[in-house]
Amino acid sequence: MSIPTVVDTKDAEIATNNAQVALTVNGRVRQLDLDPRTSLLDALREHLHLTGTKKGCDHGQCGACTVLINGRRINSCLTLAVMHEGDEIVTIEGLGSPQALHPLQAAFIERDGFQCGYCTPGQICSAVGMLAEVKAGWPSHATADVASPQIALTDAEIRERMSGNICRCAAYPNIIAAILDVVEGGHR
Amino acid sequence: MRAFTYERATDAPAAVAAVSRPGAKFISGGTNLLDLMKLEIERPTHLVDISRLPLKDIEEVPGGGLRIGAQAANSDAAADARVRTRYPVLSQALVAGASGQLRNKASVGGNLLQRTRCPYFYDTAAGCNKRNPGAGCAAIDGINRAHAILGASEDCIATHPSDMAVAMTALEAQIELLGADQAARRVAIGEFYRLPGDTPHIETVLRPGEMITGVVLPPPPPGRQVYRKVRDRASYAFALVSVAAIVTTERGTITGARVAFGGVAHKPWRSVEAEAALAGRPATMATYRAAAEAAMAHAVGRGDNDFKIDLAKRTLCRTLANAAQAG
Numbered sequence: 001m002s003i004p005t006v007v008d009t010k011d012a013e014i015a016t017n018n019a020q021v022a023l024t025v026n027g028r029v030r031q032l033d034l035d036p037r038t039s040l041l042d043a044l045r046e047h048l049h050l051t052g053t054k055k056g057c058d059h060g061q062c063g064a065c066t067v068l069i070n071g072r073r074i075n076s077c078l079t080l081a082v083m084h085e086g087d088e089i090v091t092i093e094g095l096g097s098p099q100a101l102h103p104l105q106a107a108f109i110e111r112d113g114f115q116c117g118y119c120t121p122g123q124i125c126s127a128v129g130m131l132a133e134v135k136a137g138w139p140s141h142a143t144a145d146v147a148s149p150q151i152a153l154t155d156a157e158i159r160e161r162m163s164g165n166i167c168r169c170a171a172y173p174n175i176i177a178a179i180l181d182v183v184e185g186g187h188r
Numbered sequence: 189m190r191a192f193t194y195e196r197a198t199d200a201p202a203a204v205a206a207v208s209r210p211g212a213k214f215i216s217g218g219t220n221l222l223d224l225m226k227l228e229i230e231r232p233t234h235l236v237d238i239s240r241l242p243l244k245d246i247e248e249v250p251g252g253g254l255r256i257g258a259q260a261a262n263s264d265a266a267a268d269a270r271v272r273t274r275y276p277v278l279s280q281a282l283v284a285g286a287s288g289q290l291r292n293k294a295s296v297g298g299n300l301l302q303r304t305r306c307p308y309f310y311d312t313a314a315g316c317n318k319r320n321p322g323a324g325c326a327a328i329d330g331i332n333r334a335h336a337i338l339g340a341s342e343d344c345i346a347t348h349p350s351d352m353a354v355a356m357t358a359l360e361a362q363i364e365l366l367g368a369d370q371a372a373r374r375v376a377i378g379e380f381y382r383l384p385g386d387t388p389h390i391e392t393v394l395r396p397g398e399m400i401t402g403v404v405l406p407p408p409p410p411g412r413q414v415y416r417k418v419r420d421r422a423s424y425a426f427a428l429v430s431v432a433a434i435v436t437t438e439r440g441t442i443t444g445a446r447v448a449f450g451g452v453a454h455k456p457w458r459s460v461e462a463e464a465a466l467a468g469r470p471a472t473m474a475t476y477r478a479a480a481e482a483a484m485a486h487a488v489g490r491g492d493n494d495f496k497i498d499l500a501k502r503t504l505c506r507t508l509a510n511a512a513q514a515g
Contacts, residue, residue, distance in 0.1 A: 017193050036194040036235070039222070059223050060290060072263075072292045078219045079293060082194050083237055130288055138267040139283055141423060146279040147272045163423035164287025 019082050025050065026094030036082050041065045043081035044091060052092035052121045056166070063165035066122040066129070067091050073129025075164075092121035095128065104128060107178035115169035123165045127179050130161045153183055189225050196237040200401055204368050206236045207397050214238050214399060216259060217294040219286075220302045227310060229319055239295070243401055246270070252407035258297030258364075258400045262286070262352065265296055275405055277413035277432050281355035284417040287424050297400035300353055300363065300380070301392070304346035304454075305426050306335065317343045318388040333492035334428065337484075337500070339453040344388030345490055347451055348381065349426050354450035355415055357458050358432035362404040368397030374404070381455030388454070411436035411444060414511040418451075418503050427451035429500045435466070435511040442466045442475065442512065447483065452500055459483040462504065471512040476505040 021032045025048060032047050041058070044050045044067070053076060056064030060078040067076045068090040096102030104124045107113070114120045134153055139146040142160035151157065158176050167175065197203035207214055211233030215221055218239075224230040243257035246268050254275070256265050265271055266282035286294065294302075308314040308326040315324035327335055327345050335345040361377045380392055394400075417430040430450035436443045445466040449457040462483035469475040480501035487497045 019194060036192060037189045058226070060219055063287065063289060066289055069292075073289050074293045075219070075289045078222050078290075080194070080215075080218065080222065080235075083196075083215075083218070083239060126289065129292070133263070133267075133288065136267065138263065139272060139279060140288075141280075141283045143283070146266075146276050146283065149269070160423050161288055164289045 021082050021085055023048075023081065023084060023089060024087065025089045026091060027088075032081070034081055036080065038081045039077050040067070040079045040081045040084055040089070041076040044076060044089075050091050050093050053125075054118055054121055056119070056122075061166070062119070062122075063126055064119050064122040066126040066165065068125055068129055071129070071132060073126050090125070092125055095124065102128070103182050104178065107181045108175070111174045111178040111181065112171070113174040113178040114167070114171050119165060119167045119169075123162070123167065123175055126162060126165045127175075127182075130158075131179075131183065133161070153180075155180075190228060190231045190233070192232050193234045194237065195234070197241060200238075200241055200243065200366050200399065201370055203236055203238045203241060204366055204370065204397055204399050207399070208368050209234055212236055216298045217261070217290075218298075219290050219294045220298065224303060227312065229310065229312065238399065243297075249404060254405045255364075256296050256403045256405070258295060258402050260296050262291040262294045262296060262299055263288070265352075266291065274408045275355075275359060275413070277358060277415045277434065278352065278355040278405070280413075280415035281351040281417075281430075281432060284415060284427075284430070285351040296352070296403055299350055300356075300400060300403075301394075302349055303391075305349045306346040307331070309346060318346060318384075318391075321387070321389050328490060331492055332490045333495070334426070334451075335490060335493045336453050337487040337489055337493060337496050338449070338457055339383045339455070340488065340490075341384045341386065341388070343386050344384035344454065346384065346388065346454060348391075348453065348455050349451075350456070351415070351417060351427060351430060351450055353377065353381075354430055354448050354456040355432045356403060356405070357448040357456040358413075358434055358446045359405050359409070360446075362406070363400060364402040364404060365394070366399050366401050367395060372401070377403075377456070378458055384454045391454070409434055409436075409444070409446065411446075412511045412513065414507050416503055416507040416510070418499060429496055429503045431500075431503050431507040433504075433507045433511045435471075435508060437471045437512050440471055442469055442471050445479075445508070447479070447504065447508075449483070449500060449504075452487075452496065461485065466508070473505060473509065476508040477501070479508065480504045 054064040056062035060075045065076040213232035243259040314326040419425040432448045434446040447459045447462040462479040465479040465482040
């Protein structure tokens with residue numbers, strides 16, 4: 001039984017009570033021996049070495065850690081890895097590769113939707129989840145009539161729906177352009 | 189984060205049995221609890237995962253109401269066609285809160301039980317009676333522009349952060365609970381939350397080990413439903429003031445009104461004073477202003493948050509004018 005690297009003496013007894021967790025990440029089942037405290041984000045980065053998913057604030061405020069769970073976007077910093085056994089987890093590495101970019105990845109490059117790039121994996125995972133929500137007809141705070149089953153994906157809708165992803169370089173106009181390119185099928 | 193053991197409950201009776209051990213807590217979406225655990229404000233020694241309990245359904249209730257399972261995600265409740273058409277104020281409130289990612293994770297039951305975002309509650313170096321009973325309240329003489337103007341005490345001026353609960357208050361929702369003794373009961377949302385008094389660490393009437401299993405919305409009341417939220421930025425911020433209003437009018441006269449405020453008190457604040465000032469009166473700005481004065485008659489500012497009293501009045505007037513349009 002492995003012992004976590006950081007542990008209070010008083011917590012040692014329960015801290016060594018690691019859990020065996022099978023996570024399905026980007027289509028592969030991975031067996032992990034985890035301290036229950038391990039966030040999904042830390043499991044991805046530190047245990048599975050999938051470092052595309054970024055740690056920004058670690059408090060659910062910045063969106064850099066966004067991944068898809070069963071097709072839905074969530075903040076991986078605010079959930080425990082042990083809670084996601086059996087779920088389909090998709091990270092930026094599962095969306096595309098340098099050889100075969102996801103359309104949103106290609107659009108972000110073409111539109112220059114970033115400067116430093118740190119928030120980008122979260123932005124792209126979030127955009128994938130967001131577009132699925134729009135397709136399903138989910139309303140947002142920018143939707144004039146929440147009862148309307150059809151969503152017109154305007155700039156205002158995208159800005160509202162992507163507000164959980166902060167970009168400190170403020171590449172927002174180009175992020176919106178990239179997303180709109182993919183929506184309109186205008187990406188080459 | 190302090191160490192804990194973890195188990196996943198398979199059904200509701202097993203969940204309440206599992207949480208009976210000392211130091212145990214339920215976890216569902218975890219979006220608030222884990223944040224607080226990282227800061228060691230919450231220090232459970234055992235977590236009972238209730239996120240996979242079969243309590244996710246949103247279903248019709250005989251007689252015209254709707255029951256939302258406690259484990260339904262905020263986003264599922266907001267997107268449900270019945271919620272959007274029959275309880276639009278609830279859908280509007282849900283999408284006014286948090287971010288897309290958080291709404292996908294946060295449960296309806298967890299939203300009701302989220303803790304205040306008072307910065308002194310989060311700052312473990314500051315005095316906070318809610319976090320550490322008897323330690324004093326750093327907010328009263330601190331930076332308190334986000335704090336309560338109604339129902340506060342000398343021990344706590346924190347606000348309840350939920351938007352969803354404000355809409356549910358206007359809709360007179362019933363909260364379904366399952367107790368440690370396996371007994372089910374229902375509590376009206378108006379009776380669910382406590383004012384801070386001298387025990388601000390006790391926020392609801394939940395009994396130890398009791399679990400929220402669902403929220404029952406009575407048949408939608410007549411009238412037009414509107415939720416309006418005012419905050420420091422256009423999206424992804426907690427309310428400074430919010431208003432849920434449901435208004436019926438007949439030939440220019442208000443025949444019925446329900447008003448609940450968010451961001452102004454330790455709980456979602458139903459204003460029976462505003463409602464009384466509206467009923468039977470003409471649907472005019474003069475009436476809305478009178479209702480706003482009635483609603484804020486006992487409001488108390490603490491310095492930085494003095495502006496909230498006027499902001500709440502103006503927000504109510506705008507919301508009522510909007511709700512009365514097509515009543």
